[in-house]
Structure formats: structure tokens, C-alpha cells
Amino acid sequence: MRQGSNFMAVFYAIFGILFMYLAYSNSIEAGTVFNFWTILLTLFAAVDFYRLYLIFRFRMAAKKMIKKEQEKKDDKK
Numbered sequence: 001m002r003q004g005s006n007f008m009a010v011f012y013a014i015f016g017i018l019f020m021y022l023a024y025s026n027s028i029e030a031g032t033v034f035n036f037w038t039i040l041l042t043l044f045a046a047v048d049f050y051r052l053y054l055i056f057r058f059r060m061a062a063k064k065m066i067k068k069e070q071e072k073k074d075d076k077k
Helices: 005-030 036-076
Strands: none
Touching: 005 036
């Protein structure tokens, strides 16, 4: 079963925030941001936020396409 884009957007946002929180708490505990786990968690968060950006960009493009199709349909009438 395929999940909707709203569900996936919320999923990526929550996990991006979670990974950023874990990276922040790890950097406080380690005393530096140049730590393997901090960098790895930050990269995971960046990937999640990038996927969230792609979902929003796709949704905006789909809305534009639907609007264009509606305008074409209205012009033919």
C-alpha cells in the first residue's frame, strides 16, 4: 500500500527533527561537533529535510500542472 505525500512529509519532518536533536545532544555530551556520531546524525537529518523539500516541490509542481489543465479545459468551453 502506497502512503500519501502528506504522511511522508510529516514522517520526514519528524525524523529530521529527531536526528537533529540527537546530534545536538551528542555534541553537548562529547563537547565537540567534530564527532563521528554527531556528523552521521546530522547527515541523516539533512537527507530527511532534503526529501521533505522534494515532496513539497513535487506537490507545488503538481498543483501548477493541475491549474494549467483546468485553464486549458476552461478555455475550450
